[in-house]
Amino acid sequence: NNISATYECAPNIALIKYWGKSDDELIIPLNGSISITLDTSVLSSRTTILLIKSNSHKIYVTLNSATQEIDDGDLNKSPDDLINKKRLFIMLDKVRQNCILQDPFEYEIRICSSNNFPTACGMASSASGFACLAYCLSKAFGYKGDVSELARLGSGSACRSCFGGFVKWNTATDSAFSLSRVLFPAEHWPQMNIVALILEDGKKAVSSTHGMKDTVLTSQLLPQRVKIVEEKRLKMMQQFIGDKNFDQFAKLVMQDSNSFHAVCLDTYPPLFYLNDKSKEIIQFINEFNKIDPELKVAYSFDAGPNCFLFVLDHHIAELLFLIKNIYLNNSDLGEKIVTSADGNFLKSLNFD
Ligand code: DP6
Secondary structure (H helix, E strand, C coil), X not given: CCEEEEEEXXXXXXXECCCCEEECCCCEEXXXXXXXXXXXXXXXXXXXXXXXXXXXXXXXXXXXXXXXXXXXXXXXXXXXXHHXXXXXXXXXXXXXXXXXXXXXXXXXXXXXXXXXXXXXXXXXXXXXXXXXXXXXXXXXXXXXXXXXXXXXXXXXXXXXXXXXXXXXXXXXXXXXXXXXXXXXXXXXXXXXXXXXXXXXXXXXXXXHHHHHHHHHHHCCCHHHHHHHHHHHHHHHHHHHHHHCCHHHHHXXXXXXXXXXXXXXXXXXXXXXXXXXXXXXXXXXXXXXXXXCCCCCEEEECXXXXXXXXEEEHHHHHHHHHHHHHHHCCCCCCEEEEEECCCXXXXXXXXXX
């Protein structure tokens, strides 16, 4: 009577970013966002769930090989790592209320999750992790609702990792409508490459959850950003991707990343996610782009110093050559090339 499921999901990189919630508990964003989901063959999270028929009602979570037993009592404490536990319970409640299992409370639950890349470094491991968890819970319990709503309750950006290609997550007043959907599959623009430059892999200073809360409370720039994103940028981004207009796409990606880091600086106390190396990369990309009339590369930074570069096939060799041989000059920066081209964002690894 045991039930199990395993899924692998990939992180996503926001092209138009989510920063700020109108509802902290339900994770409803102030503005919609658009992202591109990476390929599981390069970066991924893998989660297995096992439901064991029992009256014990215990929940065990193993994250990157450390196991914890968790119960409701923990949740009144608070800090960072408990936020994730609280969100797990919120997801579990949602699933149990709307599933095909007759007795959804009569199971011991074991969840085991791991990433093949560093956590908490701006590489959006929570996105791929919670997307996997949402798929696992959905499958194991026979959840009847929308998997992206479930993933969103774990971590906002996770709802975009539920799908491959170019994905949009909508804002809404009602939780049931703040969902993510594919705008264009990865095959739409197979020439697109993403290069991730890992500039630092330590834990970041302020988590996205806390950082954006402070921004909502203190930044006077944020309402302006939300308005521009909702009224203009989402539509523009959809159009540029649709037209495969790299020049316009690149400009908007960089502007939106800059605008997000501007509201971070406008937060009190200020949020410094970029470091000196990140700023050097920005300068380097600007110089590189000046050589030709059309833009060749775009950079984007999430809540951390690591850099994501977007570049089409015919410029990737030149870009990598310059980064490795001239710009980095044998420094120890890690570099990974990831492509969204084959749309392999989700794997279901075994079914009961
Ligand atoms: C900068 O989704 O990690 O990466 O919803 O509180 O879990 P919570 O935050 P999270 O925030 C991601 C912020 C971002 C931009 C983005 O991915 O859109």
